[in-house]
Amino acid sequence: MILEVQAKIPPSKHRYAEIIHRLEAGGSMLPDSPENLMQIIGIYKAYAVPMDFYWRDLLYIAEREFLNPLPFFKYFLPQEYLDLPNHYAGETADLRIWRGGATAHPELLEFMAKGETGKLPRILHHLWHDRINMEFAEACMRAMLWHRHMCAPFNKFDAYLDTPEYRSNCDRAIRAYFAKNPLMMGLYRAFPEMFMEQCRQASYYSNLGLFWEVMAPVFFEMSDIYDEGGFNGVPDAMNFLVNGIFAVAGRPIYHHVYIDGQCMEIIPKSKGFTWLYEAALPYVEAVFYRTAPFRGTKSYNAQAKQVPEHQADFHFGILYADVFPVGSAGIPPTLLMQDMLHFLPPYLEEFYQQRCRGEEDKLIQLGITFQRSMYNVTSAVIQALRAALFYPLDDPNPHHLQANRRFFETQMDRFLRPEARLMDIQTPEYR
Amino acid sequence: MADILTLAQGAGCFATLLTAVEVAGLTGALASPGPFTVFAPQDSAFAKLPPGTITTLVQNPPQLGRILTYHVVAGRWSQADLKAVPYVESLEGSRIWIDGSHGFEVNNATVVAADIEADNGIVHILDTVMLMGR
Numbered sequence: 001m002i003l004e005v006q007a008k009i010p011p012s013k014h015r016y017a018e019i020i021h022r023l024e025a026g027g028s029m030l031p032d033s034p035e036n037l038m039q040i041i042g043i044y045k046a047y048a049v050p051m052d053f054y055w056r057d058l059l060y061i062a063e064r065e066f067l068n069p070l071p072f073f074k075y076f077l078p079q080e081y082l083d084l085p086n087h088y089a090g091e092t093a094d095l096r097i098w099r100g101g102a103t104a105h106p107e108l109l110e111f112m113a114k115g116e117t118g119k120l121p122r123i124l125h126h127l128w129h130d131r132i133n134m135e136f137a138e139a140c141m142r143a144m145l146w147h148r149h150m151c152a153p154f155n156k157f158d159a160y161l162d163t164p165e166y167r168s169n170c171d172r173a174i175r176a177y178f179a180k181n182p183l184m185m186g187l188y189r190a191f192p193e194m195f196m197e198q199c200r201q202a203s204y205y206s207n208l209g210l211f212w213e214v215m216a217p218v219f220f221e222m223s224d225i226y227d228e229g230g231f232n233g234v235p236d237a238m239n240f241l242v243n244g245i246f247a248v249a250g251r252p253i254y255h256h257v258y259i260d261g262q263c264m265e266i267i268p269k270s271k272g273f274t275w276l277y278e279a280a281l282p283y284v285e286a287v288f289y290r291t292a293p294f295r296g297t298k299s300y301n302a303q304a305k306q307v308p309e310h311q312a313d314f315h316f317g318i319l320y321a322d323v324f325p326v327g328s329a330g331i332p333p334t335l336l337m338q339d340m341l342h343f344l345p346p347y348l349e350e351f352y353q354q355r356c357r358g359e360e361d362k363l364i365q366l367g368i369t370f371q372r373s374m375y376n377v378t379s380a381v382i383q384a385l386r387a388a389l390f391y392p393l394d395d396p397n398p399h400h401l402q403a404n405r406r407f408f409e410t411q412m413d414r415f416l417r418p419e420a421r422l423m424d425i426q427t428p429e430y431r
Numbered sequence: 432m433a434d435i436l437t438l439a440q441g442a443g444c445f446a447t448l449l450t451a452v453e454v455a456g457l458t459g460a461l462a463s464p465g466p467f468t469v470f471a472p473q474d475s476a477f478a479k480l481p482p483g484t485i486t487t488l489v490q491n492p493p494q495l496g497r498i499l500t501y502h503v504v505a506g507r508w509s510q511a512d513l514k515a516v517p518y519v520e521s522l523e524g525s526r527i528w529i530d531g532s533h534g535f536e537v538n539n540a541t542v543v544a545a546d547i548e549a550d551n552g553i554v555h556i557l558d559t560v561m562l563m564g565r
Contacts, residue, residue: 094490095483154525154564247483250494272497277563388562390539399533 058209
């Protein structure tokens with residue numbers, strides 16, 4: 001529902017005043033139109049299916065592969081992890097967000113069996129890349145690891161990775177994991193820091209897996225609601241996300257490792273780390289805003305300051321991406337586009353066929369739809385933070401409305417740089 | 432004078448807070464000598480949170496405990512003491528920002544009743560549950 005804004009404070013003079021006023025009225029950065037709603041929900045559905053694989057495999061790697069020095073089969077998800085019940089879907093859910101089942105999505109299982117090439121041994125699907133591109137999920141995880149300390153002091157997960165307590169938990173796990181491997185134990189004694197850093201990476205595998213375990217059912221449920229005619233516009237879809245963020249904000253973020261059937265807690269649930277502070281906010285910052293220049297997309301000259309000096313100024317995320325040059329083989333965002341391509345709902349498939357170059361540039365078209373949809377997710381994060389840290393949109397106190405205004409303006413300042421796609425997504429012609 | 436816990440139990444507007452304190456295993460801490468300053472959200476403050484928020488927190492006591500300890504500060508801080516500083520550090524570790532320029536506000540919460548004295552500290556009643564991050 002869009003609120004009627006009462007003119008209690010003067011209009012914003014920000015370059016993006018129109019968008020700020022829309023946010024103040026309870027809207028999204030993405031304009032409200034039936035076409036935008038159709039595109040973003042369609043792409044959420046196409047994203048949720050591979051995400052159902054990503055979170056399961058991220059947890060599998062964090063919990064079972066752990067420090068395997070030769071992880072050739074880390075993308076070969078065992079049945080146990082395909083059957084792992086999602087905590088937010090199905091009958092046994094802690095909080096049932098999606099009305100569907102808790103185990104791996106049927107469309108995912110169907111694709112894993114046949115891919116594009118047909119029924120072949122799993123190893124051939126893997127080598128031919130006719131599979132879910134886990135490399136994309138790992139790129140997101142690495143962005144979070146590489147941009148560590150970005151959400152200090154609120155992200156306590158990150159600070160914990162440098163504590164003696166964490167090191168001692170890792171030490172116990174490393175000794176147990178390599179108990180029968182004298183070569184690796186020798187290497188551990190020689191280069192302990194390298195092993196600690198690998199543990200931190202494994203902890204971020206777990207972090208992102210637990211984050212996406214929530215997002216997959218959220219997107220599946222949004223798709224079902226849309227199919228039932230339940231969303232009236234883009235703000236409805238955004239508000240569903242805002243409510244979802246609050247509902248699961250307190251979900252524990254932890255890292256457990258299973259060695260010889262025994263669970264070792266590297267980051268126990270009792271540390272009090274939460275989905276919102278230790279996973280969602282760092283994820284949005286690292287993946288939507290910052291990431292890093294992708295190899296092969298464009299040449300950057302660091303000496304000419306084309307790559308920012310400070311990590312905080314990095315701006316290579318989906319909110320800034322030029323989707324066209326990104327669309328090359330092996331580039332993480334392209335891997336995701338390729339994954340989503342397999343699960344497009346028929347209405348979105350038809351939409352792309354009728355526009356631009358139809359089948360030929362479908363990856364680019366869906367990449368831009370994905371960009372639109374992520375501006376909507378970012379809007380939900382901004383609105384959730386406004387609700388959590390500032391004031392209601394209809395607050396009668398003008399000082400409070402002014403504080404909300406300053407918050408929105410600060411958020412919009414991040415899109416003042418020329419690479420931002422905020423203005424592009426305002427028009428339907430950007431495809 | 433009663434301790435903070437007994438005071439809250441008698442007030443009649445802290446049913447949710449008291450349940451949360453019990454689930455998080457912090458009942459003993461609130462009855463300990465302290466002294467503490469407690470920013471206590473009343474029942475209507477918890478009711479303002481979107482559906483599911485409390486359910487998830489109650490299922491996870493350490494995470495709930497973290498939100499609750501964000502509402503507690505070591506020492507006895509009266510309204511006058513608080514208005515003299517820009518922020519105080521909560522037991523959770525994050526800052527609570529004080530704004531005395533328009534009434535008495537802490538972060539985005541308004542203090543609806545201040546300076547309620549107890550044996551082991553002082554209580555300020557809030558209309559909103561505070562969350563870390565400001």
